Amino acid sequence: MRFGMPWPGREVAREAEEAGAGAFCAGEFVDHDAYLTLAEIVANSERALAGPAIAYAFARTPYAHATAMRQLHARAPGRLFLGLGSAAFRINRDWFDVPADRPVDRIAETVGAVRAWLHAENGEKVGYSGEFYSIDADVRAPVLGRLDIPVLLAAFNTRMAATAGRVADGVIGHGLFTRSWWNDVVRPSVERGAAGRDEGDARAVEHGWIITAVDDTAPERAVADARRMIAFYLTVKTYDPFVAHHGWESPVAQLRKAFRAGDTDAMAAAVTDEMVTEIAVCGTTADAKDALARRAGSLPRDVGYFAPPSFMVSHRRRAAYGRAGLALIDTLPAAQNSVHSN
Numbered sequence: 001m002r003f004g005m006p007w008p009g010r011e012v013a014r015e016a017e018e019a020g021a022g023a024f025c026a027g028e029f030v031d032h033d034a035y036l037t038l039a040e041i042v043a044n045s046e047r048a049l050a051g052p053a054i055a056y057a058f059a060r061t062p063y064a065h066a067t068a069m070r071q072l073h074a075r076a077p078g079r080l081f082l083g084l085g086s087a088a089f090r091i092n093r094d095w096f097d098v099p100a101d102r103p104v105d106r107i108a109e110t111v112g113a114v115r116a117w118l119h120a121e122n123g124e125k126v127g128y129s130g131e132f133y134s135i136d137a138d139v140r141a142p143v144l145g146r147l148d149i150p151v152l153l154a155a156f157n158t159r160m161a162a163t164a165g166r167v168a169d170g171v172i173g174h175g176l177f178t179r180s181w182w183n184d185v186v187r188p189s190v191e192r193g194a195a196g197r198d199e200g201d202a203r204a205v206e207h208g209w210i211i212t213a214v215d216d217t218a219p220e221r222a223v224a225d226a227r228r229m230i231a232f233y234l235t236v237k238t239y240d241p242f243v244a245h246h247g248w249e250s251p252v253a254q255l256r257k258a259f260r261a262g263d264t265d266a267m268a269a270a271v272t273d274e275m276v277t278e279i280a281v282c283g284t285t286a287d288a289k290d291a292l293a294r295r296a297g298s299l300p301r302d303v304g305y306f307a308p309p310s311f312m313v314s315h316r317r318r319a320a321y322g323r324a325g326l327a328l329i330d331t332l333p334a335a336q337n338s339v340h341s342n
Contacts, residue, residue: 002049003329004207004305007037008322010044017048019326023303025053025083025207030095035068042076050076053172053207053305054085054154057110058098062133065110066117069149083172083207084110085154088238104159106132108167111151118151120144152207157241158189165193170205175307176233177208178278179298181242208300209307213282214324222321224268226280229309231255231267248275264312281306285327292331 004023005016013024024045026037034055041050055065069082086092086107092100099106109130116128116135122144126137150169155161156176164171171190173182190204211229213222234243234252243252251270258266276282281291292299306328308321 001299001301001332002303003332004049004303005322005325006053006209006305006307007041008319010040012319012322013041013044015323016326017045020329021048021326023049023207023305025051025305026055027053028055035072038068038072042072042079048079049081049303050079051081051083051152053083053152053209055083056087056091056096057084057107058087058092058103059096062110062113062128062135063117065114069118070147073147073149081150081152081169081205081207082114083152083154084114085172086160088236104163107153107160108163109133111153111167114151118147118149121146150205152205155186155190156238158185161186161189162193165190165204166196167193168204169202170207170302173206173208173300174233175209175211176230176239176242176279178246179295180278181245182208182298182300185242185245205302206300207303207305209305210299211280211282211309212288212306212325212328213280213309213321214285214288214327215321216284216324219283219287223276223280223282225309225313225317225321226276226282227268227271228264228313229311230271230275230279231259231264232311234271235259235267246275246278248272251275281328285324288325288328289331292328 002022003020004025005021007024007026008016024041026034026041028034034052038050038052069080073080084107086103089100092098109132112130113128113133113135116126120126122142126135126139128135152170152172153160153164153168154172155164156174161171173186194204211226213226215222235256243249251272255267255270258270281288306325308318310318
């Protein structure tokens, strides 16, 4: 597995790349845009793999996704991937004012329509015909040419994971993923989706987020921050199958009750030690290395984004967690932590 990080800013990123970090990713929320962040990554890194993990799929047209990647490819050829996520129903409906129904079917077509723009050659029409997208573009300017940029899908539950295996180049796992969720749920679903593809197609790529909070001087605070991050994620009902799979219904009911009451301390307190052990890499550097050893074989196979907690954690402390997490690079097999090349 290659060591990656959500974009930590230019200064930390310089240290990270020199230390051997092989990938940076750009997230997205109301205060940061995935493609603007990706442009910053491209401008301030030299070798590392880079891409959105994820960009909101339905907040933009397939044209807009592909055009951003084309422009950035000119500055970072061979280093880019495109990670797309469907986002929650209410985000699509209430934030973006776009249709929110049938997200799995819609994102499958989004991948095809984005690829139509990425694979277009000069002199050829750009075409795609589906239920949700119809493209018939005659681009007369000589600005195209096929780009084989991998397209990955954020997939948590089984239908989206199977769709990633069927139509995309791979999957991006969530920071909540455990050994069991990767091995027993997501990977079999991806493989099932890929079963009908050509035998010559490459194995589905696995990227994934890993909640990581390392602090040798204040390990208790690091663990507490990881607990709050886990609690915040689990307030979302999308993850109910994951909760049921692990038998965590009772603590999750408690943390959701605390969330509705605005009690973040009670939210964190409801997260059990088992949940922290199964989900996060946190505590001292030694604790974190032990956690990685326990989870060998159940982390994303290709790129892991060692992500500091962000819920109620300052930018300064997130940067400190990012720097501290670099000590974990030597825990990963050196050959698998090399930078991306095409």
